[in-house]
Amino acid sequence: MPSDASTGTFLQGLERGLAVIRAFSADAPALTLSEVARAVQITPATARRILLTLEELGYVRSDSRRFSLTPRVLALGWAYLSSLDLGELAGPFMEELSAKTRESCSIATLDLPDIVYVARVPTSRIMTVALGVGARLPAYPTSMGRVLLAGLPDDELTSYLDTLQAEPLTDRAITSVDGLRVTITRARADGYALVDQELELGLRSIAAPIHNSRGRVIAALNVSAHASRSTPTSLRTDVLPHLRAAAAQITTALTHRGHL
Incomplete structure (x- = not known):
């Protein structure tokens, strides 16, 4: 049976976005772009697009170098x-x-x-x-x-x-x-x-x-x-x-x- 990914029903972008959110934890509440890319095993360019999208949506904030989750993720x-x-x-x-x-x-x-x-x-x-x-x-x-x-x-x-x-x-x-x-x-x-x-x-x-x-x-x-x-x-x-x-x-x- 073909996988969801091969049939076109699997959204890799959504998977990566959720993986980025899960990369943050009590031990790592703030991460740099490179640290996110390494934790999720994606390219820095992909990590940047995901993080900026999450920031635009209000789920992530940044201080220009490090990113962290906002309380909106509780929704x-x-x-x-x-x-x-x-x-x-x-x-x-x-x-x-x-x-x-x-x-x-x-x-x-x-x-x-x-x-x-x-x-x-x-x-x-x-x-x-x-x-x-x-x-x-x-x-x-x-x-x-x-x-x-x-x-x-x-x-x-x-x-x-x-x-x-x-x-x-x-x-x-x-x-x-x-x-x-x-x-x-x-x-x-x-x-x-x-x-x-x-x-x-x-x-x-x-x-x-x-x-x-x-x-x-x-x-x-x-x-x-x-x-x-x-x-x-x-x-x-x-x-x-x-x-x-x-x-x-x-x-x-x-x-x-x-x-x-």
Whole structure:
């Protein structure tokens, strides 16, 4: 049987473009044109065309000599994550979490500059904005957003913050780059994020990460509660243990399904 390449259905340019993206890693976050060509085993001229195309599309940036990926490549991962049907898989664990805490819970992934809701178990409506699967919120004032931002490599987080134009949605919101960096760094160290009425007055939420089998944050799970029936302390002491347990169960379920 002839191969796809020999029948004309195989796009070598696409293969090479994806190979160039895969050449970047935690050990090699920035590469020169020659290093990319050598890693992918293509000519420097071909590497240059691919890198300039990816730069034009926003997936790569350069400092005139070295190239690195931008957070936009996460959109490629979002297409995959959205196909996992997280709602079906995570549903039982979210229902249990909601029953234990008596509060709404959600799962979101990162599609900068936003988070995208991929699953939700509401109890009562506590926000003025109606949320459902596919709903978007800015990442910076949300607990899930800060957990997801904390999971970014340092250079991608810096790129996001450098271009962010954060607007105060409430008078309690943190909008300065320095302030956001501190809260995101704290979320990375603590393994959770708590937002106290920054997205909407009267709303508190706490979120924990969902990891893949390699330890990378690929989604976030949160519990939201009205300020009249919660405090930051109660969310940490009463809700956070259940939240972390549910996030771990979802991670395990995804791994067993072979998605991660």
